Amino acid sequence: MSNKYYEFFCPVKVIAGKAALEHIPYELTGMGAKRPMIVTDKGVRAAGLLEPVVSACEESGLEIISIYDDVPPDSSTSVVKDIAGIYRNEKCDSLIAIGGGSAIDTAKAVNILVSEGGDDIAKYSGAGVIKKPLKPFLVVPTTAGTGSEVTSVAVITDTKKSVKLPFSSSFLLPNAAVIDPRMTLTLPPHITAATAMDAMTHATEAFTCMAKNPLSDAYATAAIKKISHSLLTVMDNPKDAEGRLELAQASTMAGIAFSNSMVGLVHALGHATGAICHLPHGLCMSLYLPYVLEYNLETIREPLGELLLYLDGPEVYAATPSNRRAEASISSLRKLRDELHKRCKLPRTLKETGSVTEDQLETIAEVALDDGSIMFNPKEVLLEDAREVLKRAWA
Numbered sequence: 001m002s003n004k005y006y007e008f009f010c011p012v013k014v015i016a017g018k019a020a021l022e023h024i025p026y027e028l029t030g031m032g033a034k035r036p037m038i039v040t041d042k043g044v045r046a047a048g049l050l051e052p053v054v055s056a057c058e059e060s061g062l063e064i065i066s067i068y069d070d071v072p073p074d075s076s077t078s079v080v081k082d083i084a085g086i087y088r089n090e091k092c093d094s095l096i097a098i099g100g101g102s103a104i105d106t107a108k109a110v111n112i113l114v115s116e117g118g119d120d121i122a123k124y125s126g127a128g129v130i131k132k133p134l135k136p137f138l139v140v141p142t143t144a145g146t147g148s149e150v151t152s153v154a155v156i157t158d159t160k161k162s163v164k165l166p167f168s169s170s171f172l173l174p175n176a177a178v179i180d181p182r183m184t185l186t187l188p189p190h191i192t193a194a195t196a197m198d199a200m201t202h203a204t205e206a207f208t209c210m211a212k213n214p215l216s217d218a219y220a221t222a223a224i225k226k227i228s229h230s231l232l233t234v235m236d237n238p239k240d241a242e243g244r245l246e247l248a249q250a251s252t253m254a255g256i257a258f259s260n261s262m263v264g265l266v267h268a269l270g271h272a273t274g275a276i277c278h279l280p281h282g283l284c285m286s287l288y289l290p291y292v293l294e295y296n297l298e299t300i301r302e303p304l305g306e307l308l309l310y311l312d313g314p315e316v317y318a319a320t321p322s323n324r325r326a327e328a329s330i331s332s333l334r335k336l337r338d339e340l341h342k343r344c345k346l347p348r349t350l351k352e353t354g355s356v357t358e359d360q361l362e363t364i365a366e367v368a369l370d371d372g373s374i375m376f377n378p379k380e381v382l383l384e385d386a387r388e389v390l391k392r393a394w395a
Helices: 020-030 042-046 051-059 077-089 101-116 189-208 214-236 241-261 265-277 281-312 314-319 322-344 358-369 372-376 383-394
Strands: 013-016 036-039 066-068 094-099 137-141 153-158 163-168 176-179
Touching (some): 013 020, 020 051, 020 137, 036 051, 036 077, 066 077, 077 101, 094 101, 101 137, 101 163, 137 241, 176 241, 189 241, 189 265, 214 241, 265 358, 265 383, 281 383, 358 383
């Protein structure tokens, strides 16, 4: 599992902690930006999350020129085109994405259009198409899960063709990620749970998949420790600002880890299930994680066993025989999912979702095999293997 050669890249400045939002004007003016546009969604605006950002800018004499708050949960090429048009008409010069994965991906795509020109975002789809830096761009995540604030990818739906367009370039990386606990205090319990498990999956797959390396390992294990220590505390006390910050930092760390070491079968199955059954990504990650780890077990026994230290702490790790630690790690993740199910009914099986039918499993398996993530899974996956994992995850 050790790579003789690897690359690690994360040039995103992270601004984190209490009053992080108040640093936004300083960052923008430092890049020569004077006319920022906010890209967000209705839920974020209704929760009052834009107010501290707008206030911080106004107090520094920086006017927010335009606020687009109609990003849908599954953003599309037409939305990107509309926002780019407003950006140009209002003569904006920078972007602030405030929201979850959809708002951030949308802003990334808007940045391509307003920087490169044109109205057809599809022509920039793929890897390495963008050749030069884009406009100043800050990201303020409002969920602690996707890690999109530190990844160089975006996915936008082409509704006319019913396909998801992937975009990948180091130039898509934001100039800065602003991690402020105020932005996640209002997250409902089920979204808190699902997004934290999304980050947990990013970190676990980063640590156990084929492109793992010493630097991504450090970020992944730190993320797992923070989530293990803070998630249930935050579930029981949603206004715990310190715990919220820990989860938000874990999400960013997991994002840095997996964008450098890739992910595997959990993501391949999750992407397929999301596309076919329209289940939220974080829920899919939480659901499939233990079943995929069991499938990969003999290939990843050593690194998976190491994770017990970060999941359950040094005492449990020391008391567990080394040849049982990998199984104990899976057991620990199952217990965490059971606790989340008790608190917010986060589904643990496909049947519990109520949105997946047994006759859809074959299609999910076929689509998963075509997903790019599967290339980095530590164990080869054939159609029959994917079917078997899905059967185990069914009930």
